């Protein structure tokens with residue numbers, strides 16, 4: 612039984628979507644979770660608010676296919692305004708209309724990065740008592756650089772100090788584009804211990820620069836692991852100083868690559884706290900189990 616689903620960004624490939632408002636596609640992507648009554652949260656990736664990219668072949672003798680602009684209810688005026696991509700705030704505004712979404716807007720001063728927030732996993736005995744904190748950060752891309760800014764790092768520092776000053780409660784971190792630290796632990800050819808995983812078919816495509824978030828995370832004993840998406844051909848977890856750097860597994864039917872689809876599962880136990888993860892493939896096969904706490 613799944614208690615919660617986390618969408619780690621690139622929910623949609625907006626650069627392939629020829630409409631003014633991509634929220635309909637976002638809704639479709641989220642719908643399997645929503646239809647099962649499972650709560651979820653999301654962060655943005657680099658494709659979610661990307662502008663439409665005109666395919667080169669449309670400029671051959673085949674010509675540009677007939678373009679459908681949604682007639683009403685959108686901000687586009689005329690055909691030229693139709694394909695600018697749907698901004699992060701607008702995509703999120705639409706998502707959180709749905710019952711079951713735990714996504715929220717981050718502080719306004721962190722924009723254009725939007726999905727910066729924290730969720731509390733509570734003890735089963737006491738809803739007030741935190742068992743873990745899940746931090747979500749927007750690693751950029753699409754409409755602005757692929758980066759976690761120093762302002763976001765400062766936000767994390769203040770927030771974690773405020774709600775978990777003694778680092779007693781474990782913290783788990785989620786964003787879309789791997790930090791440059793992933794490059795330093797990436798398996799060379801085959802995935803060997805202490806790394807755990809099943810595919811290593813690409814180079815790490817990391818953020819453009821490191822602005823301080825990693826330094827904060829490795830120096831907090833309560834931070835157990837970071838989970839990212841972005842590279843569809845990688846699904847490993849590797850230790851990095853005192854924490855784990857993990858990839859998820861390409862789950863959706865969009866995006867590049869035809870590696871078999873799966874999802875990374877996280878299992879948290881209470882008394883004592885433990886964090887375990889593995890990958891469950893679309894056909895139900897499970898592999899790459901590892902303890903992260």
Ligand SMILES: [Zn+2]
Nearest residue numbers: 621656657841
């Ligand atoms: Zn991506």
